[in-house]
Amino acid sequence: MIPGLLRRWGHILGLSQTRCAHCLRPFLPAGDALGASANDDVAGAAAPLCPACRTLFSPYRGPRCPRCGLPTAEARASGQAVALSRPDPESRCGQCLNDDPPWDSLAYYGLYCDALRDALLRLKFDGELSLAPLLGACLLEASRCLPSPDALLAVPQHPAHLRRRGFNQAHELAKALHCLTGLPLRPELLRRTKTGPPQAGLSATLRRRNVLDSFQAAPQAHGLRLWLIDDVMTTGSTLAAACLALRSAGALQVRALFVARTPRHG
Numbered sequence: 001m002i003p004g005l006l007r008r009w010g011h012i013l014g015l016s017q018t019r020c021a022h023c024l025r026p027f028l029p030a031g032d033a034l035g036a037s038a039n040d041d042v043a044g045a046a047a048p049l050c051p052a053c054r055t056l057f058s059p060y061r062g063p064r065c066p067r068c069g070l071p072t073a074e075a076r077a078s079g080q081a082v083a084l085s086r087p088d089p090e091s092r093c094g095q096c097l098n099d100d101p102p103w104d105s106l107a108y109y110g111l112y113c114d115a116l117r118d119a120l121l122r123l124k125f126d127g128e129l130s131l132a133p134l135l136g137a138c139l140l141e142a143s144r145c146l147p148s149p150d151a152l153l154a155v156p157q158h159p160a161h162l163r164r165r166g167f168n169q170a171h172e173l174a175k176a177l178h179c180l181t182g183l184p185l186r187p188e189l190l191r192r193t194k195t196g197p198p199q200a201g202l203s204a205t206l207r208r209r210n211v212l213d214s215f216q217a218a219p220q221a222h223g224l225r226l227w228l229i230d231d232v233m234t235t236g237s238t239l240a241a242a243c244l245a246l247r248s249a250g251a252l253q254v255r256a257l258f259v260a261r262t263p264r265h266g
């Protein structure tokens with residue numbers, strides 16, 4: 001009774017305001033007087049979203065290629081208004097029919113556009129690490145369709161690249177997911193051994209050639225079931241190269257998990 005009254009007065013006085021993890025505006029969490037959880041959005045308590053931003057961070061649930069996650073042409077044409085559907089194992093895109101990706105399965109939260117793209121760019125290029133819990137919560141939501149792994153790891157950056165940027169956004173996301181789930185984080189299992197020209201702006205073929213043999217996995221990956229984390233998937237060539245390295249070290253399963261998928265192969 002008393003705590004309820006105090007919370008009610010806190011609301012009225014604006015004392016229980018919280019700050020939106022995306023737009024940074026203060027807002028009052030959903031009314032606990034109705035019994036609703038204040039943290040039932042994608043990010044929960046770690047990164048609350050205001051009502052407006054909550055609608056911007058809706059997941060993609062439309063039809064997709066079951067191997068690379070590419071939205072089908074019909075889904076692309078009609079935006080996200082396609083009915084919720086399970087991936088049809090027969091509906092592989094042309095690229096996956098030609099060249100099946102090396103991962104066991106993959107999952108992602110949303111399409112690389114609008115607020116999700118904005119948040120990922122702010123994390124990567126503006127160094128807004130405060131967005132990692134929100135995007136980590138997106139990973140958590142996306143991962144619900146995957147079997148539990150032995151460990152998580154991010155697609156690593158080359159040490160020289162890491163020194164320049166100061167952080168690896170994929171590792172920040174893996175850390176956030178580790179904090180939310182308690183799953184072991186094993187960054188030492190994979191190293192990036194080669195730098196190449198930046199991937200952005202390259203054709204799919206050049207991207208694939210660029211990252212071939214760029215990774216080296218540790219023998220400790222042997223026998224492990226892993227989730228390989230990244231921020232965005234475009235052609236999938238980087239993820240595929242990292243996955244192949246883990247596979248060649250004897251990893252039992254590698255499942256790709258990332259926040260956003262570009263609506264095209266890039």
Ligand SMILES: [Zn+2]
Pocket residue numbers: 020021022023024025049050051052053054
């Ligand atoms: Zn907001």
Ligand SMILES: [Zn+2]
Pocket residue numbers: 065066067068069070092093094095096097
């Ligand atoms: Zn595909």
